[in-house]
Amino acid sequence: MVFSEILGQLTAVQTLRRALAAGRLHHALRFEGPDGVGKERCAFALAQALVCTERPLEGCGVCSACTRVVTLSAEPPHVPAHPDVVLVERGLYPAGVLGRSSPETTGIGVEQIRRIVLTRATFPPHEAAHLLFIFRAAHELTVSAANALLKTLEEPRSNVHFVLLTDQPRRLLDTVRSRSLPIRFGPLADDDVRTIARGEGHELTADTLALAAGSASQALSLCDPERVERRRHFVSSVLQALAAPDLGAAVELAASESGERATLQEDLRGLAQHFAFEARARVNEGGAGAARNARRYGEVLAARQALERNGPPALTLEALIARLRRS
Ligand SMILES: [Zn+2]
Known part of the structure; x- marks a missing residue:
């Protein structure tokens, strides 16, 4: 899932690659765009670039570090095997791990921010040069969770990075938006959707392509x-x-x-x-x-x-x- 494998998001990928090469990667990025256009794949490609031992700041996709970024544990919580890539998502961690009495149903709770993010962000990376937090559906941060995160999001220790993924950026608190740099992801071209579906063994009809409206996940769900x-x-x-x-x-x-x-x-x-x-x-x-x-x-x-x-x-x-x- 290295950068060269991301289809149809040339501007976003180039922006990230240039920032990495220049050593000026913003510590808090916000990947905005519709569902199913490659935001998460790009976040994982960025993670590989940050931890790769063979092609640092680019990612090789095959070294042990790159492989572990995209290898999620089979048992819950399904998190990357690489210790310096941390996933944050509503309901990802069992309530017990977060010290909660009930599962997170309405949003990413403050406990997940405290136990999974803030505790970890205080320490240096375990083995790579960087530590990256990837927030799935970041608009699901509760107000108290967002407030608990603000200070670290604004001024993390060096080499700590955040990527907030969202298809509903307006639902993020202004305070979170103002502390993160947007990278925009548009709908995919039909040819790219077709290529991705073909990779999964589906030939799309013209109607399915039209209904998918540039979203690969939507096209696959239609199949x-x-x-x-x-x-x-x-x-x-x-x-x-x-x-x-x-x-x-x-x-x-x-x-x-x-x-x-x-x-x-x-x-x-x-x-x-x-x-x-x-x-x-x-x-x-x-x-x-x-x-x-x-x-x-x-x-x-x-x-x-x-x-x-x-x-x-x-x-x-x-x-x-x-x-x-x-x-
Ligand atoms: Zn690698």
Whole structure:
């Protein structure tokens, strides 16, 4: 996963390589951009560049240090085997390790910052010249966690680096944003998405490419048979609830939701795609079909945003179906 293997993010990669070569890598970087475009791969490539023993500041991808960066332990917590690359993520570490009484469900808690980040950041790297913390979904830092991190994020000891990964940078506290340097990652070109999917054994159709909208993870999820079946089932349940004489089916469907925000987000993405497809397919038919599907598409996007702003999953779904029935 060295820099040369990162597809389609030339500007970001060049920025990092130049900073490394000049010895001017900012200690707190924020990788911003949509899901599935290579932010995390690039963070791991940066980690390899920082710890590589064969090609320091570039990464060889094959030495013991580089290999251990991308080898995650099979047992939880699934963290890199290299001791100088530390992953931070909501729910990654068992509650007991963090000294919590319950798992982290709503965000990265202050305990994870204290026990995993601050304690570690006080000591020099174990074996490499640098120590790197990679924050997955950094916008999930709770306010108290972000506040606990601020001082270290602003002035870490030398050779300590932070990469904050986020597809929702506006959800980060201003104080965190102002202390980190943004590196932007745009959607991938279709050719790059196609190449990545091919590497995983999938040939993408033009429609799948269009729906993936430049996200490799989205394209792969569109190909995964189990998830395809889940989304198909969800879409048909929603359509049934829309055609039902009253809200009974909608209430039932909402109640059957697991309450997992991420699952409903994916289901809603599938529903949005359904309406987008229908709107496109009906443009040439004339009539109101295209416009109605476009309106419904907009309603689903609004529900996804409500969910992002911490709307409760079951209620968000129920309210969405009620609105779709009126549209
Ligand atoms: Zn190496």
